[in-house]
Structures are given as structure tokens and as C-alpha cells.
Amino acid sequence: xxxxxxxxxxxxxxxxxxxxxxxxxxxxxxxxxxxxxxxxxxxxxxxxxxxxxxxxxxxxxxxxxxxxxxxxxxxxxxxxxxxxxxxxxxxxxxxxxxxxxxxxxxxxxxxxxxxxxxxxxxxxxxxxxxxxxxxxxxxxxxxxxxxxxxxxxxxxxxxxxxxxxxxxxxxxxxxxxxxxxxxxxxxxxxxxxxxxxxxxx
Numbered sequence: 001x002x003x004x005x006x007x008x009x010x011x012x013x014x015x016x017x018x019x020x021x022x023x024x025x026x027x028x029x030x031x032x033x034x035x036x037x038x039x040x041x042x043x044x045x046x047x048x049x050x051x052x053x054x055x056x057x058x059x060x061x062x063x064x065x066x067x068x069x070x071x072x073x074x075x076x077x078x079x080x081x082x083x084x085x086x087x088x089x090x091x092x093x094x095x096x097x098x099x100x101x102x103x104x105x106x107x108x109x110x111x112x113x114x115x116x117x118x119x120x121x122x123x124x125x126x127x128x129x130x131x132x133x134x135x136x137x138x139x140x141x142x143x144x145x146x147x148x149x150x151x152x153x154x155x156x157x158x159x160x161x162x163x164x165x166x167x168x169x170x171x172x173x174x175x176x177x178x179x180x181x182x183x184x185x186x187x188x189x190x191x192x193x194x195x196x197x198x199x200x201x
Contacts, residue, residue, distance in 0.1 A: 001181055002036050010037070011190070013083055014058040017092035017125035017162075018184075021056075023048040029056070037061050043070040043079040043090075055079050055090045069110035075099040080110050086193075087111075087120045095127035095161075104140055111141065121193065122165040125186065129159065143167050146191060147175040153187050162186055168193060 002010055021029070023046050033040040038058040046052040055077045059065035068080040068087065076093040089111075093103045111120075122143055143165035153162040164176055172194045179188040 002038075007037055010060065012060050012063055013081075013088055014038070015088070015090040015123040016056040016058075017090065017186075018053055019056045020051060020053045021046050022051045025051075033058055039065055041065070041067055041079060041081055043077040044072040053077075055092050057081050057088065057090045059083050059088075068114050068116070071106045071110065073102065073106060076103045076106075078103065078107055078110065080114075080116075082116075085119060087116050087118065089120065089122045091122060091124045091126065093124075093126050093128075097128070100126065100128060108140060120167050123189075124165065125162050127161050129161065141165070141167075146173050148189075149175050150178045150187070153178070153189065154185055155182065155187060156185065162189060164189065164191060166193070 019042070021042075026042065026046050030040050037060060039061055040056060040058050042054055042056045044052050044054040046054075052072070054072055057079050059081060063083050066082045068082050070079045071077065075096075076091070076099060078089060078091045080087055080089045082088075089107070091103065091107065093099050120141065120143060122141070144167070146164045146166060148160060148163065151160070152158045153160050164173075166173055174192040176189050176191040179190050181188055
């Protein structure tokens with residue numbers, strides 16, 4: 001899909017959740033990303049012996065991106081990357097309240113251990129209903145949700161279980177749209193935010 005988009009129109013950051021990869025898959029992803037002008041980062045690089053299900057973030061090479069922290073546990077995974085002056089956190093949690101609590105504790109460790117207190121954007125596949133999960137995330141990190149132009153983030157069923165939270169100025173974030181391409185049972189969410197292209201803090 002990226003190959004069909006002109007470079008200047010490609011997204012600045014792309015987040016994947018539940019990326020199931022082996023070592024050769026990861027090598028292929030890295031090679032392809034390099035050709036397309038992206039830097040790939042993963043919460044867990046798969047070994048040659050075992051496939052891994054994790055989260056992957058791609059950042060355009062023209063942006064200043066740096067891995068801040070990550071974790072992979074049995075209940076989920078997360079990857080925090082600073083992109084210019086913005087902390088982008090890509091999160092996946094298994095579908096249970098206990099999994100949410102365990103991931104929340106690990107996320108707090110990542111953010112607090114690096115003393116990040118600036119602009120944040122969190123892209124979540126939280127596998128629980130939006131109202132409950134977004135309230136929990138907002139209370140923990142001082143984030144609020146972006147408006148979604150859809151009543152579901154899955155192709156089957158009417159559930160919003162993927163969402164975007166942030167602490168940016170409202171004028172810096174667009175509403176979230178769902179793309180028409182089908183890559184999995186979850187829809188691809190797309191939105192714009194201007195914080196990436198401001199001067200680094």
C-alpha cells in the first residue's frame with residue numbers, strides 16, 4: 001500500500017499491533033522499510049528459533065526518531081518512540097481487565113523511568129470497550145481521546161477497541177478516519193497531527 005503513495009504523502013509514523021513475525025520476516029520488513037524511506041522499530045525482535053507477536057512502529061527517515069522504551073509480556077506489548085518532540089507509544093493488550101492492569105503498570109514504568117513530561121500520543125489496540133479503557137488511560141497519563149469518524153474499529157461487530165489518546169492542543173489533531181483497505185479484522189485508522197513537524201523540544 002505504501003508503494004502506491006508518493007513519498008511526500010506517506011504517513012510520518014505507522015503503528016502495527018499483533019505483528020506476528022519470524023527472523024526472516026523481520027529482515028524483510030527492515031529491507032523494505034529502508035527502500036520506502038522508513039525506520040522500523042519493534043518491541044521485540046524475533047529470534048531465529050521462534051516467531052514473536054509484538055508491536056512495530058515505522059517512522060519516516062526524515063524525522064528524528066529514537067527508541068525510548070519497550071516491553072513484551074504474556075499479556076501484551078508496547079513500544080515508546082520519540083519522534084521529533086513527541087512521544088509516540090504503540091500498545092497492544094490481550095482482552096481482559098487483568099491484562100489491561102498489567103499493561104498499565106508496565107507502561108507507567110516505561111514513561112516514568114524516562115521522566116517524559118511533554119507531548120504524548122498513544123495508539124492502542126486495547127481489546128476492550130473504548131469508554132472504560134480510555135478513562136483508565138486518561139487518568140493514568142493525562143491523555144484524552146481523539147474523535148473517531150466511525151462506530152466501530154473492526155470489520156465485523158460494532159466495537160471500538162482501537163483508539164488514539166493524546167495531550168496535544170485540539171487544533172493539532174484531526175478526527176480519526178478508517179481506511180478502506182483490509183489488512184486484518186481490525187480497520188486501519190488514519191489521522192493527522194502537526195506536532196511531528198514542529199521544532200524539537
